[in-house]
Amino acid sequence: MERDDRSFRVALVADGYVNPPPGGVDGIAAAAETGWGVLQLPAEDYPAGVAQRLLAEVAEQAEEFWRHGYDLVLVGQRDGLSEALAQVGLAVPAGIVPPGPAELVDFLSSRPNPAAAFPAGPESSPGPDVTADRR
């Protein structure tokens, strides 16, 4: 497979950081700044059954990224997430409940290079420049 512009980094992000309230922490801006993709968690106002079905799909997709060595983190929290991840054999990844945007950017920037970015070992590639281009 040819290498494209992907970052091999996927953040499971609570809805309140994807659609932040006024003055809230903007998870999209932080992800864009640091080159992370976002896997959005269901909004808190969904009925339990709706959220559960959406979380099951989130977990299945997270599993595929994990199997291939992409880095996974959690931004915020979501009831039912740990159970959904457990259904596919995943633990809740390292995470942050960011008090502010700077802490979120620091957290995302400080993660080690994902294994998927180095298919033949750390010397094989410098990895993607995740801060160079948002698009």
Place this chain on the structure above:
Amino acid sequence: MGVAFVAHCLLNQNSKVGDGAHCAGIYAPVIDVLREKGWRIEQMPCPELAFTGLNRFWAVREQLDTAAYRRHCARLATAVADAIAVRVEQGEDVVLIGVQGSPSMGVTITSSDPERGGRPEWPDGSPELVSGEGIFIESLRQELASRGTGFPRVAGETHAIPGHDEAVQRADLEAVLDAPRPEGGRT
């Protein structure tokens, strides 16, 4: 404004087929427009990611159009339609933002080639783009129709379309976002 249900890859280019990611993660040309205009963003699952995986080949509709893939899409469509139904019930305006040319997420343009299969030998630039919807979008339309819910207005990211022009993509997206809501104020 309202709620934009967006294709998974618009928030996460890591889900793209190999060699298909246009950026590290967030596809800003679409997401920025939605946010500037005050639309709430809700991400749909990527139908291909969990089914054919990260190492999948580029494919046209016919290659994905199996009974198993349609069952998979129907399951995802049920989950997404549940979410859309909640927003419609809340009185929100809803739009759907897909990926033009995608065999799964195309909203008015998909890809088709009945002859494609076997050892990959087809040349780049094969004329596989055709009018129509991807398989997941088709499933979602059927699911919403079965519930008596109207189908939302649609727009799409257009990187796969020859002559892709970001300004045109933005103008088309804005036209959909700014269009009047359907009669009665419901999707």
